[in-house]
Every structure is written in structure tokens, then in C-alpha cells.
Amino acid sequence: MNTPHPSKPTSGDFTKTAGWLDWYAGPAKPTFTVPAGAVDAHCHVFGPGAQFPYAPERKYTPCDASHKQLFALRDQLGFSRNVVVQATCHGADNAAMVDALQHSAGMARGIATVKRSISDGELQALHTAGVRGVRFNFVKRLVDFTPKDELLEIANRIKPLGWHVVIYFEAVDLPELWDFFTTLPTTVVVDHMGRPDTSKPVDGPEFELFVRFMREHSNVWSKVSCPERLSVTGPNAVGGEQQAYRDVVPFAKRIVETFPDRVLWGTDWPHPNLKNHMPDDGLLVDFIPHIANTAALQHKLLVSNPMRLYWPEEN
Numbered sequence: 240m241n242t243p244h245p246s247k248p249t250s251g252d253f254t255k256t257a258g259w260l261d262w263y264a265g266p267a268k269p270t271f272t273v274p275a276g277a278v279d280a281h282c283h284v285f286g287p288g289a290q291f292p293y294a295p296e297r298k299y300t301p302c303d304a305s306h307k308q309l310f311a312l313r314d315q316l317g318f319s320r321n322v323v324v325q326a327t328c329h330g331a332d333n334a335a336m337v338d339a340l341q342h343s344a345g346m347a348r349g350i351a352t353v354k355r356s357i358s359d360g361e362l363q364a365l366h367t368a369g370v371r372g373v374r375f376n377f378v379k380r381l382v383d384f385t386p387k388d389e390l391l392e393i394a395n396r397i398k399p400l401g402w403h404v405v406i407y408f409e410a411v412d413l414p415e416l417w418d419f420f421t422t423l424p425t426t427v428v429v430d431h432m433g434r435p436d437t438s439k440p441v442d443g444p445e446f447e448l449f450v451r452f453m454r455e456h457s458n459v460w461s462k463v464s465c466p467e468r469l470s471v472t473g474p475n476a477v478g479g480e481q482q483a484y485r486d487v488v489p490f491a492k493r494i495v496e497t498f499p500d501r502v503l504w505g506t507d508w509p510h511p512n513l514k515n516h517m518p519d520d521g522l523l524v525d526f527i528p529h530i531a532n533t534a535a536l537q538h539k540l541l542v543s544n545p546m547r548l549y550w551p552e553e554n
């Protein structure tokens with residue numbers, strides 16, 4: 240008899256993957272006040288599974304995290320808008336994400352996952368719902384391989400809609416993916432700074448390559464998000480100062496200061512796949528002034544950049 244792998248979910252079973260932490264209920268009110276009109280440009284919804292079943296091909300089964308809970312968090316943190324990124328646990332079924340957009344009164348945009356079989360009519364329906372991009376995921380623990388010719392075909396089809404491509408990859412894979420990324424015909428937004436290894440120097444060859452990638456390609460943007468995912472030192476404050484995730488600061492600060500017009504920030508709520516600690520989203524907001532330390536930089540990061548990309552009609 241075949242016994243299923245314990246970490247590999249089966250399609251009808253929505254039992255949360257072992258070791259998974261639920262998102263943090265009751266986050267602190269941040270000390271840092273975000274500028275008016277701030278956008279949380281990277282967050283997700285999960286299900287609820289009973290209404291929007293998780294994809295049979297998923298690599299994890301999350302806890303449910305609804306759009307109501309997302310919008311309550313937005314209000315608690317002082318944000319005005321969200322960009323809801325299709326999570327891999329929903330595969331290419333964008334229904335939960337689209338439902339969130341449709342309940343946002345125009346205050347959320349979306350990033351979808353699509354296959355080459357999607358019709359023009361379906362793409363147009365996603366656009367009408369508020370989708371403004373597609374995500375190509377190269378993180379092997381999250382997705383199976385999709386051929387690059389399929390991705391390029393999708394990129395060429397979404398370009399006329401004015402959409403962009405969001406890419407998610409690990410820093411060690413950038414050299415191999417460079418040629419593909421630089422052929423993409425749209426704006427390209429990198430998730431979480433290309434996941435640098437923050438135990439390596441900020442001016443070492445690995446992160447220099449990422450900086451070069453952005454410097455040489457003016458269509459490349461970066462989310463300076465997920466200190467909780469990238470940090471080795473972790474959430475603990477040291478001394479009297481709030482220095483959670485302090486090892487990530489030099490990486491994010493460098494990107495914000497070098498490319499102030501091409502950076503975005505997001506909570507990453509409900510924080511998929513965290514097993515060691517779950518961040519208090521209020522404290523994540525308090526991380527922002529450490530990486531963008533002037534009002535002008537904060538405004539670009541949180542308001543003018545995401546508005547230009549996701550709500551250009553309001554500019």
C-alpha cells in the first residue's frame with residue numbers, strides 16, 4: 240500500500256501542514272505612522288478552504304486567512320490599500336484572490352497565476368476584477384517547474400493589458416535565471432529582494448549581482464519585504480532599541496536608497512510557511528523607518544511607487 244508523504248497534502252484534505260504557524264492575531268498598533276494612502280503591496284488570502292478549495296498540486300496546506308481578516312489588518316496597521324498576490328497553495332485557480340479584490344471597493348489589486356491555456360476573455364475578466372500582473376515562481380519547494388517558453392508566451396500576452404511580471408526566486412538561482420529575466424518584455428517586480436542570504440556581506444558578490452541586475456535593467460523593481468523570512472538574527476530586540484531583524488536592514492536600506500523609485504513594501508500576511516516564529520505585523524511596520532529613513536523615501540516606498548504601478552489612472 241502507498242502511504243502518502245507526511246508533508247505532501249492530498250487534494251481533499253485541508254488539514255494544515257505539520258509545523259505551520261497561524262498568522263498572529265491581535266497585532267500591535269505600529270509606533271511608526273505610515274503616510275496617508277499607504278499600500279501593502281504584498282499579501283495573500285488563503286481560502287477559506289471550504290469556499291475556495293486549495294489546489295490539488297499544492298506543496299502545503301495553509302490555515303485559512305480570509306479577505307475580511309486581511310482588510311481588518313490593513314485598517315489596524317493604518318494602510319489604505321492592498322496588492323493581493325496569488326499564493327501557490329491555490330495554484331492557477333485565482334478565485335479566492337479575485338473574490339478579495341471584488342470585496343475591496345477598488346482598494347485592492349491582484350497578481351494572478353495563469354497557465355498558457357487561459358483565454359483572452361479570462362484574462363480580460365481578471366483585469367476587470369483588478370488584476371495587474373502575473374507571478375512566475377522559481378522557488379523549488381513551492382512549485383513544479385514551468386517551461387520558460389510558456390512563461391514568455393504568458394508575459395507577451397499580458398503586456399498589452401499593461402500588466403507586469405512578479406518573479407520569486409532564491410539568490411543562488413539568479414545567475415542561471417538572469418538571461419530569462421532580462422528577456423521579459425514588461426516591468427518586472429522581484430519578491431523579497433531575490434531572497435538574499437543575509438549572513439553574507441551586503442557588498443559581497445551575491446548581493447552585488449542583484450544590485451547589478453536592478454542597475455542594468457530599469458524595468459526591474461524590488462519588494463523590500465519579508466525581513467522575518469530573510470533574517471538569521473531573528474525578531475529579538477537588542478539593547479533599548481527596536482532592532483528586530485537587524486541583519487536584513489543593510490540589504491533593504493541599500494535597495495531603497497539606490498533605487499528609490501522602484502521599491503515596494505508589503506507585510507506578506509498571512510506569512511506562508513513560517514515554522515520558527517510568526518511576526519507581529521505591527522512590529523513589521525515599525526521596521527520600515529529603519530530601511531527608509533526619510534519621509535520622502537517612505538512616501539515613495541509606500542505610496543507613490545505602488546500607486547504608479549497599481550493605480551496609474553489615479554496619478
Ligand code: 0GY
Nearest residue numbers: 325326327328381507511512
Ligand atoms: C511569500 C513567500 C512564500 C510563499 C508563497 O505563494 C506562496 O506560497 O509566496 C514562501 O514560502 O517563501 O511571498 O509569501
